Amino acid sequence: MRSGSGTLTTMPGGHSHTHSHDARSTSGAVAVSTLARVGLTLLLVVAAAATVYGLVRYWPGDTQTPNRVGTTDFAAPGVTFPIAEVQETLPVCATPTGGAGDASSGGQAGDGGSAPTCGAITVQLEQPTATSGDVRPVVSVPVPPAVSSSGLREGDTVQLLRTPPQSGQPETYSFLQVQRGAPLSLMLALFLVVVAVVARWRGVLALAGLGFGGLVVVKFMLPALLDGQSGLLVALIGSSAIMFVVLYLAHGLSVRTSTALAGTLFGVGITAGLGLLAVDMARLSGVANDEGATLASFVTTMNPRELLTCAIIVAGLGVLNDVTITQSSAVWELRAAAPSMGRRELFQSGMRIGRDHIASTIYTIVFAYAGAALPVLLLLFLYERPVLEMLQTESLSEEIVRTLASAIGLVLAVPVTTAVAALTVGTAKPSVHPSADVTPSQEVGSELSGPTAADLVRAASGPPPPATRAEARARMTSS
Structure with a gap:
């Protein structure tokens, strides 16, 4: 008979064992x-x-190898993608025509024009280029308004697109994307720890x-x-x-x-x-x-x-x-x-x-x-x-x-x-726990009938009131 979270199982020899069913034991x-x-x-x-x-x-197999496309295949020959650290950020240009790549922003970075006054960032490359010797170049790069307003600040890391010198023109740089490896790694580590x-x-x-x-x-x-x-x-x-x-x-x-x-x-x-x-x-x-x-x-x-x-x-x-x-x-x-x-x-x-x-x-x-x-x-x-x-x-x-x-x-x-x-x-098949409480019970085949499905479902929903347990214990003792 089931009472509360326990199950009373009649055993040969006139003893009954009470045990609880949790998710693991019921499995x-x-x-x-x-x-x-x-x-x-x-x-x-x-x-x-x-x-x-x-x-x-x-x-x-290896037949898919010719389909692979290298990073530089998306750009002109000689183009590289250097990493740079942000040194300074300029505010977003107020006029709709100003901003990245527009003439009102002061010209393209690296082309010898005047420095932009808005909608750009000043960055320093992490590695020297073929034309800079041992010096890490510092350049000003126009950025889209959405990037300027995203909270980009000094110390952030970005990736640029560098076009080498061609036909007597100096090398130029343009903004490609923000490097987000650090925050993404932090979120991944937090996810792993929480799980x-x-x-x-x-x-x-x-x-x-x-x-x-x-x-x-x-x-x-x-x-x-x-x-x-x-x-x-x-x-x-x-x-x-x-x-x-x-x-x-x-x-x-x-x-x-x-x-x-x-x-x-x-x-x-x-x-x-x-x-x-x-x-x-x-x-x-x-x-x-x-x-x-x-x-x-x-x-x-x-x-x-x-x-x-x-x-x-x-x-x-x-x-x-x-x-x-x-x-x-x-x-x-x-x-x-x-x-x-x-x-x-x-x-x-x-x-x-x-x-x-x-x-x-x-x-x-x-x-x-x-x-x-x-x-x-x-x-x-x-x-x-x-x-x-x-x-x-x-x-x-x-x-x-x-x-x-x-x-x-x-x-x-x-x-x-x-x-x-x-x-x-x-x-x-209720299992028997050696540490369970032992309560007197009738032998197998006695007049004490087993619980119905409705009784078990009600019992699974939570322990019954104390009066119910007392009545059940009194009935079992008297029998």
């Missing part, structure tokens, strides 16, 4: 349906074998899985795409490999994790099919911005539409993983709290949890895109064009397809994961 206390476990294992073994075969079969302190080993293992996922993307997916492989196959193989390692590494090798993995793979498959269909039906080209056009011009072996399909599949991995592991854990905990609950009732209870999770996750997906695309949304607000007409542009249509395909795969993964978990778990 080991829930039995697993043998038939469902065998079926789930076979399914995942086949998926793992297909993933390994795909990695071996489509692992990129390790709060989540402990589970967080550390999740970070290790994240590192593995990055290796798969860099070492397999990107080179394979440059090699001209199918974006659909590359995304399916890479996503499967990432999910196998990430889930088992972060959540342990268990049937519960295997259930979540099966639901995740199903969601990936649904997302892939919908993405492929939507890209074809919407006639998306995969070249919606300058980056896509530049990539298409440099890599002629890659189909931009294949890249878009791959991006749709990878975009939903993180949220999909979150939903499936939560659903699997919810069903396991429900079974531990109510061992006599039928599988249909277990599925229905799990789906009630899943619907709440779906609602919150949809908000996450939509608002994450809204935050990233806020400048685009502002342009939509300013343009005097119908909203539906603007939504049909290439760039926005790509984001809509990516978001909706991921969301549909996520939503459909919830009932599948819940159903697999409900079929996989068996009846709860």
Whole structure:
């Protein structure tokens, strides 16, 4: 009989042991349906074998090397990109025509003209140039107004573009970008520390899985795409490999994790099919911005539409993983709290949890895109064009397809994961703790009936009032 957070288990010999179920103990206390476990294992073994075969079969060789583009290939011969330290910053030019590169700002730096009075920075190069001897040059460089107003100050580091002397003209410098390595490294270190302190080993293992996922993307997916492989196959193989390692590494090798993995793979498959269909039906080209056009011009072996399909599949991995592991854990905990609950009732209870999770996750997906695309949304607000007409542009249509395909795969993964978990778990097997309190009890087969599912669910929600415990103890003593 269950009382509060404890479970009273009748043992042969007339003794009962009371113990509590926490998240860890219930994981080991829930039995697993043998038939469902065998079926789930076979399914995942086949998926793992297909993933390994795909990695071996489509692992990129050295054929993608000619597609690599060096940094200097984007500029004229002899151009370099030196690093410099900011010595002085000038205020933003007041007139719209003033600023970076404008005549009113005093001329281009390094061309012998007068020094600018606004919209520029004075920097000192970290290394001497070929024409400066052992001296580190100090130059004044015009910068865009947005950079001037971003808080750039003395001591910051920037990267310049240096054009060597040509046709009797002196060398010139122009602003390229701010070096942000230090603040980004600080944020990364803070993230690692917070995860390790709060989540402990589970967080550390999740970070290790994240590192593995990055290796798969860099070492397999990107080179394979440059090699001209199918974006659909590359995304399916890479996503499967990432999910196998990430889930088992972060959540342990268990049937519960295997259930979540099966639901995740199903969601990936649904997302892939919908993405492929939507890209074809919407006639998306995969070249919606300058980056896509530049990539298409440099890599002629890659189909931009294949890249878009791959991006749709990878975009939903993180949220999909979150939903499936939560659903699997919810069903396991429900079974531990109510061992006599039928599988249909277990599925229905799990789906009630899943619907709440779906609602919150949809908000996450939509608002994450809204935050990233806020400048685009502002342009939509300013343009005097119908909203539906603007939504049909290439760039926005790509984001809509990516978001909706991921969301549909996520939503459909919830009932599948819940159903697999409900079929996989068996009846709860309460474990016996040697240190538990011993209370007199009836022998097996006595008139004291066991708790109902409703009693267990009420008990799982919290300890009953003291009067209830006293009454239960009195009934047990009198019997």
